[in-house]
Amino acid sequence: MIRRRSVVPNVSSPSFCTPLIAVTLSALFLLVRLNSARGDFGNEATESEANGQKESGQFLQEDGIFVLRDGTFDSFLSQNPTVLVEFYAPWCGHCKQLTPEYVKAAAQLADSVPLAKVDATVETKLAERFKIQGYPTIKLWKDGQTEPTDFDGERDAEGIVQWIKLKTDPNYKPPPEEVVALTRQTFDEFVGDKPLVLVEFYAPWCGHCKQLAPEYEEAAKRLKKHGIPLAKVDSTVEKKLSDEYAVKGFPTLKILRNGRRFDYNGPREADGIVSYMLDQAKPAVNRLNSVKDVLKFMSPSDVTVVGFFSSESGAFYEAFADAAERTRGDFAVGYALDGAIAQHFGAKFGEVVLFWPEIFHSEYEPKRKTFPRETATSEELVSFWRDNAIPLVGQMTRANSATRYHRRPLVAVYYNVDFSLAYRDGTQFWRKKVLAIAKKYSKQNYHFAVADEEEFSSELNAVGLGTSGLEQNVIVFGVDGKKYPMDPEKYDENLEENLANFLEDIGKGKVKPFVKSQPVPKDDKKGAPVRTLVAENFAKIVNDEANDALVEFYAPWCGHCKAFEPKYKQFATKHSKEEPNLIVAKFDASENDVPEGYAVEGFPTIYFVPSGKKDKPIKYGGNRDLEDLAKFVKKHAVASFKKQEIRDEL
Structure with a gap:
């Protein structure tokens, strides 16, 4: 967006040289500045207004949001007993996503409740005063209360407006939900x-x-x-x-x-x-009435399933239709009832054929695969389709990575993958290099794929390959759940040769897996109530058979984690001296790779890892209160809680 600025005439220009005009202009400029400072100079827009900012009394507004600072915060609240305030950081992605919704909400609430914001990276005293630990943090001051209420509604305009009305208007009734x-x-x-x-x-x-x-x-x-x-x-x-x-x-x-x-x-x-x-809502299986229909239906970039039947009845057709239903969105599935169509494609009635697109054809594999029987259950058909859906070296994408490329070990080669006509030759050049290696290692149950480096840039950055400088980068996803990035310092230039050497080194145990980990904290002490774990020291501490371990997987920005933190620390403090064989720890799952065997799908997630059962961590599913947590730990304890009961006052 182009921001237009007011243009001030050049007073040194010959046309402005006479003393009378110069004096007049000086007085005029002084008047403009004085009136602009008061905010009442006619209807002329100031530069701040052109940028979405304007003065409202003594407080600056930006797109309808009041901009508060340490020096204006308290006076604003004294004049506006009820106000919603966002504490944000300019670099915060969630804050940027919230901004347009916050502006919309401010416009809708302009006549009732003002919305304000504080840059917590600048106004650090305010951030410290209100204990701001994550961004954005939104708080409501209502009717002059000194203690604000944390916003816990939906972060869109409608959600903000409804939340404010529920908190401030006793007569407000939200519209009924469609869900x-x-x-x-x-x-x-x-x-x-x-x-x-x-x-x-x-x-x-x-x-x-x-x-x-x-x-x-x-x-x-x-x-x-x-x-x-x-x-x-x-x-x-x-x-x-x-x-x-x-x-x-x-x-x-x-x-x-x-x-x-x-x-x-x-x-x-x-x-x-x-x-x-x-x-x-569309049909899961499409009827194809001509050879042209079949050719048009075939995907140019993915496998296509076509069944050839004499009628839309019978157990095999019903199993076929059911298999199509089960694999919606994963496969394009069609069928033909004309014998001439089947003959054109070298098929016969009762056959189900998987056709691979031309871009994935190679000398090492057939161009199609036919289900070997004319009777089957839908489960058997689905299994066959999924087992044969990927060629020797296909393309992994965001859309198919979870369904097609979940098997391990997987060798993913990242480069500028583009199968459009203009770039197909270059893409196929490198894919054929990978094919030669895939032919050899497929016998060892390796799976191979090429993937676009831009589409998977976050994955490459996560393992340190984002700035490798190589045209091709490789990550091997092992059966052990770990990632093995190909070191650009050791393996460079010749892709085919280096890929072969890299896989050979992995097989010999010469390649260490990549583990995302924060540094091991220097101030972590064995006697601390809550130990701080990172990926690098997790196994050493948690898997010590002399101890039971209670581990909280959290994220620093998680509001529920912040609310639970004092309770968790209280539990740890109480038992740190009484139970020397109980380790209470926390693990930042947003900055460290979660160890295998721990399913963390939300925060906080708590696991108890008893002595003698380190390979079978027990997930906590109770309420986030001390009594429930204590009962859970006592129930599963092995090395701890041997001589005393958990006290009732917990």
Whole structure:
């Protein structure tokens, strides 16, 4: 956006040289400055106004948001007993995402509650005064109260406005939600007779669930006219129902079709949810009525499944249609009923064929694969499709990495992958180099893929390859769950030769896996109530068989973690002296790779690791209070709590 600035005439110009005009202009400029300082010089826009800023009394406004500083904060609150204040950092990504929504909310609330902001990186005294530990932090001062209320609503304009009204207007009633809340009593009846339903299993304390909520509600509003309902289940209340649906983390989304359940593997923002569910409403299998239809249906960049049948009846066709339903979004599935079409493609009735696109053809493998039988269950067909969906060296993308490239070991080669006509030759040049190695190592159950370096830049940066300077970078994802980046200092230039040497070195145990870890804290002491763990020292401390270990996986920015911190420290302090064989520790899962065997899908997540069972950590599922936590630890303790009971006062 171009910011226009007021242009001041050049007073040294010959046309402004006469003394009278010079004096007049000087007086005029002085008047302009005086009146501009007071903010009442006609209707002329100042430079600050052109940039979205303006003075409102003695307080600066920016796009309708009051900008507060240490020197103006208290006076603003004295004049505005009820105000919402955002503490932010200019570099914070979440703050940047919030900004347009905060501005919209300010416009809607302009006549009732002012919205303000404080740059906490500049106004450090205010940040310290109100104990700001993460960004953005939003607080409401209501009716002149000295202690503010932390904002815990949705971070969009609608959510902010509704939250403010609920807190400040006793007569306000929020509009009804389009997302239907289900219980054990209402669930079966609601989903049983509907052709398509999306259900979210959530926990009220889950940060990811809160982020999803406004997007999910917006999607529900837009999908209503298409007859696709969205529902939700509170898993902290409906535990048995959640167990029936194998809910292991939050949020978990399930698609139900006339009572049958499928995993939701789509996006988690409103536009993506709507698009994904509209696709889900389309037929899972497409009828193809001509050779031209089949050719047009075939994907130029992915495998295509085509069944050739004599009719739309029979057990095999029904299994085929059911398999298509089970793999929606993962495969393009079509069928033809014309014998001439089957003959054109060298097939016959009763055959199901997987066609690979031309860009993945190679001399080392067939161009298609046919299911070996003319009878099968849908499970057998799905298994065959998934087992044969990727060529010897295919392309891993964001969309298919979880479904196609989840098997290990996986060798991923990253470079400028682009199969468009202009860049296809260059892309295929390097892919063929990888093919030669893949042919050899596929016998050792290695899987291979090429991937675009821009699409996976975050993964490359995470293992230190983002600035390697090489045209191609390699990461091997091992069966042990660890990542092995190819060292650019040791393996450079010749891709084919170096890739072969790298895989040989991995096989000989000469390559160390990459582990993202913060430095081991220098001030960590064995006697400290709460030990600080990082990836580098996790196994050494937690897996010590002499001790039981209680570990909290947290993120510094997590509000629930901050609220739980004093309770956790209180528990640790109480038992640090009484139980020398109990380690109470915390682990920043946002800055360290989570060790294998620990599923961390939300914060905080707590595990107890008893002596003698270090390979079977026990996840805590109780309330975040001292009594429940103490009972949990006592129940599973092996090396600790041998001589005394946990006191009731906890």
